[in-house]
Amino acid sequence: MLTHFQFKPLYDNKQLPGWKFSFYFHKQKYNGVYHPDGKIEWTSGAPEAVNIEQVKSQIHELMLFHVYDN
Structure with missing residues (x-):
């Protein structure tokens, strides 16, 4: 489970x-960047391969809820 999830716009505009x-x-x-097409770019190390799909799925859910559903 992800904890302390935070996000902010990539650009001032x-x-x-x-x-x-x-x-x-x-x-x-x-840390990472979430692109409009749903691509995730890791700016720190990525989670271990065994957990990566679970983590990506949770990030997508959180971004859909916080960004796209508002």
Whole structure:
């Protein structure tokens, strides 16, 4: 489970899509960029391969809820 999930617009012009995000997973902090097409670009190390799909799915759900459903 992801904890302390945070995101903010990637650009000062909030009309342009793209978001920076950060969260903790298994007591490790991760950072990345969420692109408008749903692509995730890790700016810190990526979670372990065994957990990556679970983490990506949770990020997509959180972004849909917080960004696209508002």
